[in-house]
Amino acid sequence: MNQFNWDQAFTLDFDLNDGLSKHAETTKRYLSQMKDMYQDQQVVEEILKNDDPLIYEFYELGCPERAGDLAFGTTMIHPGKIGNEYYMTKGHFHQIVDTAEVYYTLKGEGYMMLENLEGDWKVERMERGKALYVPRGYAHRTINTGDEILTAFYVFDANAGHDYGTIETKGYHHIVCDIDGEMKVLDNPRW
Amino acid sequence: MNQFNWDQAFTLDFDLNDGLSKHAETTKRYLSQMKDMYQDQQVVEEILKNDDPLIYEFYELGCPERAGDLAFGTTMIHPGKIGNEYYMTKGHFHQIVDTAEVYYTLKGEGYMMLENLEGDWKVERMERGKALYVPRGYAHRTINTGDEILTAFYVFDANAGHDYGTIETKGYHHIVCDIDGEMKVLDNPRW
Numbered sequence: 125m126n127q128f129n130w131d132q133a134f135t136l137d138f139d140l141n142d143g144l145s146k147h148a149e150t151t152k153r154y155l156s157q158m159k160d161m162y163q164d165q166q167v168v169e170e171i172l173k174n175d176d177p178l179i180y181e182f183y184e185l186g187c188p189e190r191a192g193d194l195a196f197g198t199t200m201i202h203p204g205k206i207g208n209e210y211y212m213t214k215g216h217f218h219q220i221v222d223t224a225e226v227y228y229t230l231k232g233e234g235y236m237m238l239e240n241l242e243g244d245w246k247v248e249r250m251e252r253g254k255a256l257y258v259p260r261g262y263a264h265r266t267i268n269t270g271d272e273i274l275t276a277f278y279v280f281d282a283n284a285g286h287d288y289g290t291i292e293t294k295g296y297h298h299i300v301c302d303i304d305g306e307m308k309v310l311d312n313p314r315w
Numbered sequence: 316m317n318q319f320n321w322d323q324a325f326t327l328d329f330d331l332n333d334g335l336s337k338h339a340e341t342t343k344r345y346l347s348q349m350k351d352m353y354q355d356q357q358v359v360e361e362i363l364k365n366d367d368p369l370i371y372e373f374y375e376l377g378c379p380e381r382a383g384d385l386a387f388g389t390t391m392i393h394p395g396k397i398g399n400e401y402y403m404t405k406g407h408f409h410q411i412v413d414t415a416e417v418y419y420t421l422k423g424e425g426y427m428m429l430e431n432l433e434g435d436w437k438v439e440r441m442e443r444g445k446a447l448y449v450p451r452g453y454a455h456r457t458i459n460t461g462d463e464i465l466t467a468f469y470v471f472d473a474n475a476g477h478d479y480g481t482i483e484t485k486g487y488h489h490i491v492c493d494i495d496g497e498m499k500v501l502d503n504p505r506w
Contacts, residue, residue: 128448130448130450131450131451132437132450133427133429133437133439133447133448133449133450133453134439134447134448135439135440135445135446135447135448136439136445136446136448137444137445137446138419138444139444140331140421140443140444152501157380190451192413192414192415192451192472192475193451194414194415194416194417194470194471194472196417196446196448196449196470198490211435220383222382222383223383224321224350224383224384224385224473225385226385226470228329228345228419228468230331238324243461246323246324247325247326248325249326250326252331252358253328253329253330253331254326254327254328254329255326255328255387255400255468256324256325256326257319257321257325257326257327257385258324259321259322259323259324259389260322260381260384261322262324262384265470277419277446277468279385279387279417279470280385281383281385281472282415284383294354
Protein backbone atom coordinates (compact mmCIF):
# COMPACT_ATOMS: atom_id res chain seq x y z
CA MET A 125 0.00 0.00 0.00
CA ASN A 126 1.33 3.43 -0.82
CA GLN A 127 -1.31 6.09 -0.76
CA PHE A 128 1.12 8.89 0.03
CA ASN A 129 3.61 10.89 -1.97
CA TRP A 130 6.62 10.94 0.34
CA ASP A 131 8.18 13.80 -1.59
CA GLN A 132 5.32 16.04 -0.47
CA ALA A 133 4.20 16.97 3.03
CA PHE A 134 1.12 15.11 4.21
CA THR A 135 -0.77 14.49 7.42
CA LEU A 136 -2.41 11.37 8.82
CA ASP A 137 -4.65 11.03 11.85
CA PHE A 138 -3.72 8.71 14.73
CA ASP A 139 -6.15 8.89 17.62
CA LEU A 140 -4.24 10.05 20.70
CA ASN A 141 -6.17 7.62 22.84
CA ASP A 142 -6.24 4.36 20.90
CA GLY A 143 -3.63 5.00 18.20
CA LEU A 144 -6.05 4.18 15.39
CA SER A 145 -6.22 6.00 12.07
CA LYS A 146 -9.51 6.44 10.27
CA HIS A 147 -7.66 6.72 6.95
CA ALA A 148 -5.37 3.69 6.84
CA GLU A 149 -5.60 -0.06 7.36
CA THR A 150 -3.50 -1.93 9.90
CA THR A 151 -1.30 -4.92 9.11
CA LYS A 152 -2.41 -7.73 11.43
CA ARG A 153 -0.38 -10.47 13.09
CA TYR A 154 -2.31 -13.50 14.28
CA LEU A 155 -1.08 -16.27 16.54
CA SER A 156 -0.73 -18.64 13.59
CA GLN A 157 1.86 -16.30 12.08
CA MET A 158 4.12 -16.45 15.14
CA LYS A 159 3.19 -19.69 16.79
CA ASP A 160 6.78 -20.93 17.13
CA MET A 161 7.72 -17.88 19.17
CA TYR A 162 5.79 -18.80 22.28
CA GLN A 163 7.27 -21.11 24.82
CA ASP A 164 4.28 -23.30 25.58
CA GLN A 165 3.73 -25.07 22.27
CA GLN A 166 1.00 -27.30 23.73
CA VAL A 167 -1.11 -24.26 24.63
CA VAL A 168 -0.47 -22.74 21.19
CA GLU A 169 -1.75 -25.91 19.47
CA GLU A 170 -4.76 -26.05 21.78
CA ILE A 171 -5.75 -22.44 21.01
CA LEU A 172 -5.22 -22.80 17.26
CA LYS A 173 -7.62 -25.75 17.09
CA ASN A 174 -10.56 -23.40 17.54
CA ASP A 175 -9.27 -19.88 17.13
CA ASP A 176 -6.53 -17.66 15.73
CA PRO A 177 -6.34 -14.64 18.02
CA LEU A 178 -5.11 -11.29 16.81
CA ILE A 179 -1.91 -10.60 18.75
CA TYR A 180 -0.90 -7.20 17.36
CA GLU A 181 -1.37 -4.81 14.50
CA PHE A 182 0.47 -1.80 13.12
CA TYR A 183 0.42 0.69 10.27
CA GLU A 184 2.76 0.23 7.35
CA LEU A 185 2.40 3.42 5.36
CA GLY A 186 4.67 2.47 2.49
CA CYS A 187 7.53 4.86 3.11
CA PRO A 188 10.15 4.33 0.40
CA GLU A 189 13.32 2.76 1.81
CA ARG A 190 15.53 5.72 0.98
CA ALA A 191 18.19 7.39 3.07
CA GLY A 192 16.73 10.43 4.80
CA ASP A 193 13.14 9.20 4.83
CA LEU A 194 11.45 8.21 8.09
CA ALA A 195 8.91 5.41 8.46
CA PHE A 196 6.30 6.07 11.12
CA GLY A 197 2.96 4.87 12.41
CA THR A 198 1.38 3.31 15.45
CA THR A 199 1.53 -0.23 16.78
CA MET A 200 -1.16 -1.86 18.91
CA ILE A 201 -0.46 -4.95 20.98
CA HIS A 202 -3.62 -6.59 22.24
CA PRO A 203 -3.92 -7.77 25.84
CA GLY A 204 -3.71 -11.50 26.51
CA LYS A 205 -1.45 -14.46 27.22
CA ILE A 206 -0.38 -17.70 25.58
CA GLY A 207 -0.08 -19.88 28.65
CA ASN A 208 1.64 -17.51 31.05
CA GLU A 209 3.53 -15.60 28.35
CA TYR A 210 2.18 -12.18 27.49
CA TYR A 211 1.11 -11.20 23.98
CA MET A 212 4.06 -9.61 22.20
CA THR A 213 5.33 -8.57 18.80
CA LYS A 214 7.66 -10.78 16.80
CA GLY A 215 10.44 -8.33 17.43
CA HIS A 216 13.23 -7.62 15.00
CA PHE A 217 16.66 -6.26 14.39
CA HIS A 218 17.00 -3.60 11.75
CA GLN A 219 18.82 -4.85 8.66
CA ILE A 220 21.10 -1.87 9.04
CA VAL A 221 21.75 -2.93 12.62
CA ASP A 222 23.06 0.40 13.81
CA THR A 223 19.81 2.34 13.42
CA ALA A 224 17.68 3.52 16.30
CA GLU A 225 13.92 3.73 16.76
CA VAL A 226 11.74 6.02 18.87
CA TYR A 227 8.47 4.96 20.51
CA TYR A 228 6.00 7.23 22.26
CA THR A 229 3.39 5.32 24.24
CA LEU A 230 -0.15 6.62 23.90
CA LYS A 231 -2.08 4.07 25.93
CA GLY A 232 -1.65 0.95 27.99
CA GLU A 233 1.38 -0.51 29.70
CA GLY A 234 4.03 -3.06 28.98
CA TYR A 235 7.70 -3.52 28.28
CA MET A 236 10.18 -3.36 25.47
CA MET A 237 12.58 -6.30 25.42
CA LEU A 238 15.90 -5.23 23.94
CA GLU A 239 18.82 -7.43 23.01
CA ASN A 240 21.89 -6.84 20.86
CA LEU A 241 23.94 -9.32 18.84
CA GLU A 242 26.42 -9.68 21.70
CA GLY A 243 23.60 -10.79 24.00
CA ASP A 244 23.42 -7.61 26.06
CA TRP A 245 19.78 -7.14 27.02
CA LYS A 246 17.39 -4.92 28.94
CA VAL A 247 13.68 -4.53 29.53
CA GLU A 248 12.29 -1.01 29.53
CA ARG A 249 8.91 -0.03 30.86
CA MET A 250 6.40 1.40 28.38
CA GLU A 251 3.55 3.50 29.68
CA ARG A 252 1.28 6.32 28.56
CA GLY A 253 3.18 9.54 27.98
CA LYS A 254 6.66 8.02 27.97
CA ALA A 255 9.02 8.14 25.02
CA LEU A 256 11.38 5.19 24.66
CA TYR A 257 14.69 5.27 22.83
CA VAL A 258 15.69 2.00 21.19
CA PRO A 259 19.41 2.50 20.60
CA ARG A 260 21.33 1.41 17.52
CA GLY A 261 22.05 -2.29 17.40
CA TYR A 262 19.25 -3.62 19.57
CA ALA A 263 16.51 -6.02 18.51
CA HIS A 264 13.27 -4.93 20.13
CA ARG A 265 10.03 -6.65 21.01
CA THR A 266 6.97 -4.96 22.51
CA ILE A 267 5.16 -6.88 25.26
CA ASN A 268 1.72 -6.03 26.62
CA THR A 269 1.52 -6.82 30.34
CA GLY A 270 -1.67 -4.82 30.95
CA ASP A 271 -5.40 -5.36 30.56
CA GLU A 272 -5.93 -2.97 27.66
CA ILE A 273 -4.35 -2.45 24.25
CA LEU A 274 -0.79 -1.12 24.42
CA THR A 275 -0.33 1.43 21.67
CA ALA A 276 2.64 3.58 20.70
CA PHE A 277 3.63 5.99 17.94
CA TYR A 278 6.94 4.94 16.35
CA VAL A 279 9.53 6.42 13.98
CA PHE A 280 12.61 4.82 12.41
CA ASP A 281 14.94 5.33 9.43
CA ALA A 282 13.02 4.14 6.39
CA ASN A 283 16.07 2.45 4.92
CA ALA A 284 16.84 0.55 8.15
CA GLY A 285 14.90 -2.51 7.04
CA HIS A 286 13.69 -5.35 9.24
CA ASP A 287 15.52 -8.54 10.06
CA TYR A 288 12.98 -10.91 11.57
CA GLY A 289 14.96 -14.02 10.73
CA THR A 290 17.62 -13.72 13.40
CA ILE A 291 14.96 -13.56 16.09
CA GLU A 292 12.73 -16.20 14.53
CA THR A 293 15.57 -18.72 14.50
CA LYS A 294 17.11 -18.08 17.86
CA GLY A 295 14.54 -16.14 19.85
CA TYR A 296 15.47 -13.77 22.67
CA HIS A 297 17.53 -14.87 25.66
CA HIS A 298 14.63 -13.93 27.92
CA ILE A 299 10.85 -14.19 27.97
CA VAL A 300 8.29 -12.16 29.91
CA CYS A 301 5.63 -14.11 31.79
CA ASP A 302 2.86 -13.68 34.29
CA ILE A 303 3.88 -15.66 37.38
CA ASP A 304 1.17 -15.60 40.05
CA GLY A 305 -0.13 -12.27 38.77
CA GLU A 306 3.27 -10.60 38.53
CA MET A 307 5.36 -9.77 35.47
CA LYS A 308 8.60 -11.77 35.59
CA VAL A 309 11.55 -11.90 33.21
CA LEU A 310 12.67 -15.53 32.84
CA ASP A 311 15.49 -17.21 30.97
CA ASN A 312 14.24 -18.56 27.67
CA PRO A 313 14.38 -22.34 28.19
CA ARG A 314 14.54 -22.88 24.44
CA TRP A 315 17.62 -20.70 23.88
CA MET B 316 23.19 18.92 28.15
CA ASN B 317 23.53 15.21 27.74
CA GLN B 318 22.02 13.27 30.59
CA PHE B 319 21.39 10.16 28.52
CA ASN B 320 23.53 7.34 27.26
CA TRP B 321 22.33 6.97 23.69
CA ASP B 322 23.92 3.54 23.38
CA GLN B 323 21.49 2.25 25.99
CA ALA B 324 17.70 2.20 25.96
CA PHE B 325 16.07 4.90 28.07
CA THR B 326 12.68 6.47 28.59
CA LEU B 327 11.60 10.06 29.08
CA ASP B 328 8.19 11.41 30.01
CA PHE B 329 6.37 13.89 27.78
CA ASP B 330 2.90 14.75 29.02
CA LEU B 331 0.40 13.71 26.37
CA ASN B 332 -1.62 16.81 27.02
CA ASP B 333 0.89 19.66 27.21
CA GLY B 334 4.06 17.98 25.87
CA LEU B 335 6.10 18.87 28.96
CA SER B 336 8.67 16.62 30.56
CA LYS B 337 9.20 16.66 34.31
CA HIS B 338 12.77 15.44 33.80
CA ALA B 339 14.28 17.80 31.25
CA GLU B 340 14.62 21.54 30.66
CA THR B 341 13.37 23.25 27.53
CA THR B 342 15.47 25.47 25.30
CA LYS B 343 13.65 28.80 25.05
CA ARG B 344 13.37 31.23 22.13
CA TYR B 345 12.39 34.78 23.00
CA LEU B 346 11.33 37.51 20.60
CA SER B 347 14.71 39.22 20.92
CA GLN B 348 16.36 36.12 19.46
CA MET B 349 14.29 36.22 16.27
CA LYS B 350 13.23 39.85 16.02
CA ASP B 351 14.31 40.23 12.38
CA MET B 352 12.02 37.42 11.30
CA TYR B 353 8.77 39.27 11.83
CA GLN B 354 7.43 41.56 9.20
CA ASP B 355 6.31 44.47 11.34
CA GLN B 356 9.60 45.77 12.72
CA GLN B 357 7.92 48.76 14.36
CA VAL B 358 5.73 46.51 16.48
CA VAL B 359 8.76 44.35 17.33
CA GLU B 360 10.66 47.39 18.60
CA GLU B 361 7.64 48.59 20.54
CA ILE B 362 7.22 45.23 22.30
CA LEU B 363 10.91 44.85 23.07
CA LYS B 364 10.98 48.21 24.88
CA ASN B 365 9.10 46.69 27.81
CA ASP B 366 9.08 42.98 27.35
CA ASP B 367 10.72 39.99 25.68
CA PRO B 368 7.95 37.44 25.19
CA LEU B 369 8.68 33.73 25.05
CA ILE B 370 7.73 32.63 21.53
CA TYR B 371 8.52 28.92 21.64
CA GLU B 372 10.46 26.25 23.47
CA PHE B 373 11.60 22.73 22.76
CA TYR B 374 13.62 19.89 24.22
CA GLU B 375 17.16 19.29 23.02
CA LEU B 376 18.15 16.00 24.58
CA GLY B 377 21.72 15.91 23.34
CA CYS B 378 21.49 13.05 20.87
CA PRO B 379 24.93 12.50 19.31
CA GLU B 380 24.97 13.49 15.64
CA ARG B 381 25.74 10.00 14.40
CA ALA B 382 24.25 8.13 11.47
CA GLY B 383 21.48 5.85 12.70
CA ASP B 384 20.63 7.88 15.80
CA LEU B 385 17.35 9.76 16.06
CA ALA B 386 16.86 13.09 17.81
CA PHE B 387 13.44 13.50 19.40
CA GLY B 388 11.48 15.64 21.81
CA THR B 389 8.56 18.00 21.94
CA THR B 390 8.20 21.57 20.75
CA MET B 391 5.79 24.11 22.21
CA ILE B 392 4.81 27.24 20.34
CA HIS B 393 3.06 29.76 22.55
CA PRO B 394 -0.09 31.56 21.34
CA GLY B 395 0.22 35.17 20.30
CA LYS B 396 0.96 37.61 17.50
CA ILE B 397 3.56 40.19 16.55
CA GLY B 398 1.33 42.72 14.83
CA ASN B 399 -0.90 40.45 12.80
CA GLU B 400 1.73 37.73 12.30
CA TYR B 401 1.32 34.64 14.44
CA TYR B 402 3.99 33.36 16.82
CA MET B 403 6.16 30.87 14.97
CA THR B 404 9.46 29.02 15.17
CA LYS B 405 12.54 30.26 13.36
CA GLY B 406 12.26 27.37 10.96
CA HIS B 407 15.19 25.62 9.38
CA PHE B 408 16.51 23.42 6.65
CA HIS B 409 18.42 20.34 7.71
CA GLN B 410 22.12 20.61 6.92
CA ILE B 411 21.80 17.29 5.17
CA VAL B 412 18.94 18.74 3.15
CA ASP B 413 17.46 15.43 2.06
CA THR B 414 16.38 14.29 5.51
CA ALA B 415 12.79 14.13 6.65
CA GLU B 416 11.15 14.90 10.00
CA VAL B 417 7.99 13.54 11.63
CA TYR B 418 5.72 15.60 13.90
CA TYR B 419 2.82 14.27 15.92
CA THR B 420 0.61 17.03 17.32
CA LEU B 421 -0.47 16.55 20.93
CA LYS B 422 -2.37 19.77 21.55
CA GLY B 423 -3.41 23.01 19.93
CA GLU B 424 -3.69 23.98 16.31
CA GLY B 425 -1.62 25.68 13.69
CA TYR B 426 0.28 25.15 10.49
CA MET B 427 3.61 23.96 9.21
CA MET B 428 5.07 26.22 6.54
CA LEU B 429 7.22 24.16 4.16
CA GLU B 430 9.50 25.45 1.44
CA ASN B 431 12.29 23.83 -0.54
CA LEU B 432 15.36 25.38 -2.13
CA GLU B 433 13.57 25.62 -5.49
CA GLY B 434 10.84 27.72 -3.88
CA ASP B 435 8.14 25.03 -3.89
CA TRP B 436 6.03 25.59 -0.80
CA LYS B 437 3.00 24.34 1.10
CA VAL B 438 1.22 24.94 4.38
CA GLU B 439 -0.04 21.88 6.22
CA ARG B 440 -2.54 21.94 9.03
CA MET B 441 -1.37 20.76 12.45
CA GLU B 442 -3.93 19.62 14.97
CA ARG B 443 -4.26 17.28 17.92
CA GLY B 444 -3.88 13.64 16.88
CA LYS B 445 -2.44 14.30 13.43
CA ALA B 446 0.98 13.15 12.32
CA LEU B 447 2.73 15.37 9.79
CA TYR B 448 5.43 14.21 7.40
CA VAL B 449 8.02 16.86 6.52
CA PRO B 450 9.60 15.43 3.37
CA ARG B 451 13.28 15.50 2.50
CA GLY B 452 14.48 18.86 1.25
CA TYR B 453 11.91 21.14 2.87
CA ALA B 454 12.59 23.90 5.38
CA HIS B 455 9.86 23.88 7.98
CA ARG B 456 8.44 26.43 10.38
CA THR B 457 5.70 25.77 12.94
CA ILE B 458 3.05 28.48 13.35
CA ASN B 459 0.53 28.68 16.18
CA THR B 460 -2.78 30.10 14.92
CA GLY B 461 -4.80 29.02 17.97
CA ASP B 462 -5.47 30.34 21.45
CA GLU B 463 -3.53 27.71 23.35
CA ILE B 464 -0.02 26.29 23.19
CA LEU B 465 0.64 24.22 20.06
CA THR B 466 2.71 21.21 21.01
CA ALA B 467 4.04 18.30 18.97
CA PHE B 468 6.34 15.32 19.43
CA TYR B 469 9.07 15.28 16.78
CA VAL B 470 11.72 12.89 15.47
CA PHE B 471 14.50 13.43 12.91
CA ASP B 472 17.84 11.92 11.90
CA ALA B 473 20.35 13.00 14.54
CA ASN B 474 23.03 13.67 11.95
CA ALA B 475 20.72 15.84 9.81
CA GLY B 476 21.88 19.04 11.48
CA HIS B 477 20.12 22.39 11.37
CA ASP B 478 20.66 25.16 8.87
CA TYR B 479 19.01 28.28 10.27
CA GLY B 480 21.13 30.65 8.23
CA THR B 481 19.43 30.18 4.88
CA ILE B 482 16.09 31.09 6.40
CA GLU B 483 17.45 33.89 8.57
CA THR B 484 18.93 35.62 5.55
CA LYS B 485 16.15 35.22 3.05
CA GLY B 486 13.07 34.27 5.07
CA TYR B 487 10.24 32.26 3.58
CA HIS B 488 8.37 33.30 0.46
CA HIS B 489 5.18 33.45 2.50
CA ILE B 490 4.03 34.59 5.92
CA VAL B 491 0.97 33.57 7.93
CA CYS B 492 -1.13 36.36 9.41
CA ASP B 493 -4.40 37.00 11.15
CA ILE B 494 -6.47 39.18 8.80
CA ASP B 495 -9.78 40.19 10.38
CA GLY B 496 -9.79 37.08 12.56
CA GLU B 497 -8.90 34.65 9.78
CA MET B 498 -5.63 32.88 9.07
CA LYS B 499 -4.28 34.04 5.72
CA VAL B 500 -1.14 33.10 3.81
CA LEU B 501 0.41 36.24 2.30
CA ASP B 502 3.39 36.89 0.08
CA ASN B 503 6.37 37.94 2.16
CA PRO B 504 6.81 41.62 1.22
CA ARG B 505 10.45 41.46 2.31
CA TRP B 506 11.39 38.56 0.00
